[in-house]
Amino acid sequence: MAKINFTLKSVDKEIIKAEKKLKALRKKVDKADQKKIDLELQGLEKCSKILQFFCRPLVLYGQTFSTKSK
16 A cells, blocks of 8 residues: 655645735725735635644644555
């Protein structure tokens, strides 16, 4: 059986970077745009939670799958 290992750590880091950028930008825009940014932040937060839930790793954000042998 072959084992396939992958990690989503880089995806989670990108989500955190995007959240920081949006939070910094939020203070500088109009109220209408703040609502859009709030929705984006909520979406990023949900994505982060989904990754943490489904990719509970043995070692930080990793997942192991085994293929079926022929």
